[in-house]
Amino acid sequence: MKILLVKPHAELNVAKRLSEAFLHLEPLELEIVAGGIGPEHDVRILDLSIEKNPLKRFNDLIREYSPGMLALSGYSSTAHIVKELAERAKEISPDILIVVGGIHATIYPYDYNTGSIDLIVRGEGATAMSRILERIEKGKQISDSISVLEPLSDDFVAASKLPPPPYANIRDIPLPRRDLVQRDKYFCIWTHSDTGRLDTLFPRVASLRTSLGCPFSCSFCVIHFAMNGAYLQKSPEDVVEEIRNIKEEYIYFVDDEMFINTKRVSAIARLLKEENIRKKYISWARSDTIVSHPELFREWKEVGLDVVYVGLESMDEKRLSEYNKKTSMETNRKAVSILKEINITLHAAFIVNPDFSVDDFKALEKDMEFVSPAEITFTVLSPSPGTELFRQNSHRFICEPFRFYDCMHSLLPTRLPLQKFYQHFGRLYSLALRANPLRRNRIKVPLKDLFYSIYMGTRYIFSLYQIYKDYPEQLWKKSGDELLHESKKIDGAFRNGS
Numbered sequence: 001m002k003i004l005l006v007k008p009h010a011e012l013n014v015a016k017r018l019s020e021a022f023l024h025l026e027p028l029e030l031e032i033v034a035g036g037i038g039p040e041h042d043v044r045i046l047d048l049s050i051e052k053n054p055l056k057r058f059n060d061l062i063r064e065y066s067p068g069m070l071a072l073s074g075y076s077s078t079a080h081i082v083k084e085l086a087e088r089a090k091e092i093s094p095d096i097l098i099v100v101g102g103i104h105a106t107i108y109p110y111d112y113n114t115g116s117i118d119l120i121v122r123g124e125g126a127t128a129m130s131r132i133l134e135r136i137e138k139g140k141q142i143s144d145s146i147s148v149l150e151p152l153s154d155d156f157v158a159a160s161k162l163p164p165p166p167y168a169n170i171r172d173i174p175l176p177r178r179d180l181v182q183r184d185k186y187f188c189i190w191t192h193s194d195t196g197r198l199d200t201l202f203p204r205v206a207s208l209r210t211s212l213g214c215p216f217s218c219s220f221c222v223i224h225f226a227m228n229g230a231y232l233q234k235s236p237e238d239v240v241e242e243i244r245n246i247k248e249e250y251i252y253f254v255d256d257e258m259f260i261n262t263k264r265v266s267a268i269a270r271l272l273k274e275e276n277i278r279k280k281y282i283s284w285a286r287s288d289t290i291v292s293h294p295e296l297f298r299e300w301k302e303v304g305l306d307v308v309y310v311g312l313e314s315m316d317e318k319r320l321s322e323y324n325k326k327t328s329m330e331t332n333r334k335a336v337s338i339l340k341e342i343n344i345t346l347h348a349a350f351i352v353n354p355d356f357s358v359d360d361f362k363a364l365e366k367d368m369e370f371v372s373p374a375e376i377t378f379t380v381l382s383p384s385p386g387t388e389l390f391r392q393n394s395h396r397f398i399c400e401p402f403r404f405y406d407c408m409h410s411l412l413p414t415r416l417p418l419q420k421f422y423q424h425f426g427r428l429y430s431l432a433l434r435a436n437p438l439r440r441n442r443i444k445v446p447l448k449d450l451f452y453s454i455y456m457g458t459r460y461i462f463s464l465y466q467i468y469k470d471y472p473e474q475l476w477k478k479s480g481d482e483l484l485h486e487s488k489k490i491d492g493a494f495r496n497g498s
C-alpha cells in the first residue's frame with residue numbers, strides 16, 4: 001500500500017515565526033511511525049510545516065501520489081488543521097483510509113470524532129501502525145477500542161473517555177526513518193561557543209529521544225496523563241548507537257525529562273567519551289537535578305552538552321508551589337549559578353500567569369537580570385486538555401482552547417487588559433534579546449547570520465506585541481471578569497490568527 005504520513009503546518013503567526021526564526025525540528029514522530037511500516041509498503045513523509053503553500057502542496061500530493069492510507073499527526077493547536085486535511089483528502093479520494101495519531105489524539109480523542117477520520121491512534125504510533133497494517137492484511141477488525149479507536153462507532157464515546165492506554169514497550173519502538181525527510185530544512189539557533197566565535201548561528205540539527213515521560217506532574221503539563229505515569233528509558237548502549245548513526249553534528253534531545261535517571265545518563269556520557277563521539281547537544285533538565293548532580297552536568301559538558309533548557313517557571317515560591325513544580329526559588333538560583341560555573345548556556349523558560357499585574361511583569365524583568373547571560377523565553381500559563389488545570393478552568397476560556405493552545409495566546413482571562421498584557425509580554429522578549437549570550441558574551445558570528453537573526457527576532461517580537469489582535473476587537477481593552485463575560489457573549493467567534 002502507498003502510505004502518506006503528514007505533519008500539519010502551524011497556523012498562528014507566532015508559531016510560524018518561531019519556526020522561521022529560531023528552531024525548526026524534524027517530524028520525529030512521523031519518522032518513528034514510518035519505522036513501524038514494513039518494506040512491502042511504499043511510505044512518504046510530507047512535512048507541511050516547511051512548505052510555503054501547505055494546502056496546495058497537500059492537495060497536489062494526494063492527487064499525484066494517490067495514497068491508500070493518509071496518516072496525520074498533530075498537537076492540540078493543529079487539531080483543526082488535521083480535521084481540515086482529512087476532509088480535503090476524503091473529497092479528493094473518497095476511499096482513502098485516514099488514521100490520526102499524536103499527542104492530541106492521545107489525550108483528547110473525542111475531538112476527532114468526525115466522519116472524515118477512520119481511525120484514531122492513542123499513544124505509541126509505530127507499534128500501532130504495524131498492528132493496523134497486519135489487521136488490514138488479514139482482513140480483521142482494525143479498531144480495538146483501546147489504542148485504536150473508530151470514530152462514530154458505538155463504543156467510541158466510552159472508549160475516548162478512558163485514560164490513554166499503557167505505552168508500548170520501549171524496545172518494540174523502531175528507530176526513526178530519518179531518510180524520509182529533507183534533512184537540510186531542520187535547524188536550531190545555537191548561541192553557545194567555547195571559543196568566542198561560531199561558524200554558524202543556525203546549524204542543521206537532528207532530534208533524538210532517549211526517554212519518554214516524566215515522574216513529575218506539574219499542573220500545566222500533560223505528559224503524566226499522556227504517558228499514564230510511565231517513565232521509559234532507552235539503554236545507554238542503544239542511545240549511543242543511535243547518536244553514532246546520526247549524520248548531523250548537532251543534536252536536540254526531545255525527551256520530556258532526560259536527566260531523571262542519573263546513572264543512565266552518566267553511563268551515556270561515559271560511553272560517548274570512550275567511543276570518542278564528539279557532537280554538540282541541547283537538552284531539557286530540571287533545576288533540582290542540576291543542583292543535586294552538578295558532577296553529571298560537568299561530565300556532559302565534556303562530551304558536548306552546550307545548552308540546557310530549564311523550566312525555571314518562576315522565581316516566586318507561591319507560584320512554584322501553585323504549579324506543583326516541586327522546586328524552589330533557591331534551587332532555581334543555584335541551578336543558574338552551577339550552569340554558569342560549568343559554562344553550559346542556560347535556556348531559561350519562564351511562565352507568565354494570566355493573572356500577572358504590572359508589578360509581576362516588573363519582577364520578572366528583574367529576575368531576567370539574575371539569569372542572564374541566557375537564552376530566555378516566556379510562555380503564558382495555558383491549561384492543556386488532559387490536565388486537572390483544564391477541567392478546573394473549562395468554564396473560563398476566552399478563546400478556543402485547542403486552536404489557540406500555543407502557550408502564547410492566553411486561554412484564560414488576563415488581569416490586565418489584553419492589549420496591555422501583550423505590551424508587557426512583548427517587552428519581556430525585547431529585554432530577553434539583550435540578555436542573550438551572543439550579545440553579553442560578545443560571541444563572533446558570521447555577519448549574514450547576525451543580520452538574519454536580528455531581522456527574524458525583531459519580526460518575532462513584533463508578532464508577540466500583536467497577539468491581542470487575534471482576539472475579537474471588543475476584547476482588546478477588557479480585563480478579568482469583564483473579559484470572561486464578553487467572551488461568553490461572543491461564543492467562539494474568533495479570528496483564525498493567520
Ligand code: B12
Nearest residue numbers: 025029032071072073075076101102121124125254406407
Ligand atoms: C520537542 C518538542 C517541541 C519542539 C518542536 C518539535 C517538533 N518536531 O515540532 C519545540 C521546542 C519547537 C516545541 C514547541 C512547542 N511545543 Co512542544 N514538545 C516537544 C516535546 C518535548 C517532544 C516532541 C517530540 O519530538 N516527541 C517525539 C515524538 C517521537 O513523540 P510523540 O510526538 O509522542 O509521537 C509518538 C506518538 O504520539 C505517536 N504519534 C505521533 N504522531 C502520530 C501520527 C500517527 C498517524 C500515528 C499512528 C501515531 C502518531 O507515535 C509517535 C512515535 O512513538 C513534546 C513532549 C512530548 N512528549 O510530546 C512537547 C509538546 C508536544 N509540546 C507542546 C507544546 C504546547 C508546544 C508549543 C505549542 C508551546 C511551547 N511554547 O512549548 C510549541 C509549538 C511550536 C509549534 N511550532 O507549533 C505540548 C503539546 C500539548 C498539546 N496538548 O498539544 C507537549 C506535549 C509538551 C507538554 N509538556 O505539554 N515543542
Ligand code: SF4
Nearest residue numbers: 214216217218221256
Ligand atoms: S518536569 Fe517537565 S516534563 Fe515533567 S511534569 Fe514538569 S513540565 Fe512536565
